[in-house]
Amino acid sequence: MNVLTPAVVEELFQARFAAMPDVVASAPGRVNLIGEHTDYNDGFVLPAAINYHTWVAAGARDDRELHIIAHDFTDQTVSFHLDAEMQRDAAMPWSNYVRGVVQQLRKKDFQLRGGNIFITGNVPAGAGLSSSASLEMALIRALTELSGEAVEPKAAALMGQAAENQFVGCNCGIMDQLISACGQADSALLIDCRDLGTRAVSIPQDWEILIVHSGVKRGLVESEYNLRREQCEAAARYFNQRSLRDVPLEHLLAAEAALEPLLFKRARHVLTENARTLTAADALMNGDMKTLSRVMAESHASMRDDFNITVPAIDTLVDMLNTAGQGLAGARMTGGGFGGCVVAVAPQSLIPTLMATVENHYQQETGCEPTLILAKASSGAFAGI
Template sequence: GIVLGAAIDRGLTVTGRRQEGGLIRISSAKMGSMEIRRAELCPQAEHPWANYALGVVSELDSLGLPIPNFSARVDGDLPAESGLASSAALEVATAFFLLKLSRAELPRLQIAKLCQRVEHQFVGVQSGLLDQVCSIFGCEGHAVFFDARNEEVRTIPFPCGFALLIAESGSKRELASGLYNQRRNETQLAAKALGTPTLRDASRATLEKSNLPPVLLRRATHIVDENERVRRARELLSAGDGRGFGALMNDSHESSRTNFENSTPELDLLVDIARTLPGVCGARLTGGGFGGAIVALCEQTRATVVGQELARQYVNRTKI
């Protein structure tokens, strides 16, 4: 389909050096450290966070690139399991680190696809490509539009006078637990039942004439409508219409809540509180859902006050 995202002012870095002795070592101040023999490279159940980096090694090896053994450290201020693409950030940072270490180069979109394969084959999450594309192509003050079919990547300036605000729910998400993959499977089943290659090729009229089971109909409705919302959002951003864009964010979250069912009570509460605050134009969950964070669009001059009031009300009501 078509998707719209944005890079934020948090991130991860991977630094390190070549390592002798047939070992790969990776450490993180937040997650600890691990090492593995290069000849035994495989997913690590005891260190799942490291699989995003190890998977990149595996994928680069499969391309025949001269990737050396290494010792690396992961640092940054991007929280994990919050719907903010921390896994994609680690994959992308590792890829650029290893390419520089081996004095090799790859096109940026090829790097994004390589990192997506890590999610699919090494981690076991059937994710899309938006997170990796945003990590690589994102730039300050711009949204990132990506068309997965023709592989168009375009950055679009955000309207002046507006800011994006991220709020964590305190409810961690784990996409590899199966719910995300289940939604992916449901959308594929819906497309097959409709006789279309993907749900991007379906329309509301197609759905209204179908005999899809209720669950698959809800999933398909979300995807069909979300693609249309992305088309409209791109137009509104290009026209500088922040308030119209915010209204689409509201619609998107309502569909996630009722049709795709990938929201949670905590995310719903954050969104509901945000929408009551002066200066907020719209809010929705971010990332794959099932916990994590929301993103709100608000007037730039009120961003600090909105963030403080949103946190105060949420903590008072949840005690999280």
């Protein structure tokens, strides 16, 4: 991964706009340790912000226009007026995240100001590490800093989510934006997605996070994600509840014969995943790897069998890591599904064994080339100059 610092981003901005930026903002990607597809069901999640970021440098203009360069998309450039009605751009989909964020800021009566905007980063795209939420949070921090307007982290997260839901067209929950905005160093964050309550969960100092990109680029994510959300909402309606959070597991199990089988499986994943997430948070806090390993394995099996969002290469990778870990490491798919990454949590002493296992066997067994990413739990979005 390319190393980026404020000074490097400032230099890149200056090379494009022949001036120094007024603000440089950064927001992290995230890895979700457990709690998949529970956020939009008002459930619990346990993500950590990671030390891979999207950077946004901004310099003020005298007009009401934004001129934006996306460095990682071959310096593609777009410009639009801040007060214009936002229109989706099929030719440059990345720009829809910018437009969606601007639309939400304007809806919340932020005045904003025109600016030259330079975007770059090292969060792997399409890997399930929330490069989109990272972009949204960095944009919000940069644009509000540029105009001298304050924004609270949770408010920023809600606007980022709304940008994806209402403009980009992905009905995501709040987790990705909230952890990018509010992440804490050396800790995961247990998030109650109903009331946005958070609790920092310290990661033992001698444990590390290993992310392995499967080499399978995620496909069908938005359409299948939206479909899973619709199925969960349909299951909640069967019980006359607003969300699955309000359905006791025993009520679901008692209704198995009456509920449409696919809806039953989707709901069973969500309800059991909520319980696993709470168990995992306690296990992480207590340094209880045996329990953490067990619930991460159960989470993956549930995503595979009840939520049907894994792919064969991902399943192979998880099995490989679990075998190499021998109960001393936890591993599961992370992210929306259909490819992307697996996350492993293990003592530092075991990480080289896990990495060597992947390097020596995974590509041979699947034909897919893995990417190994050592990650550290990091702080959330910030802005400065």
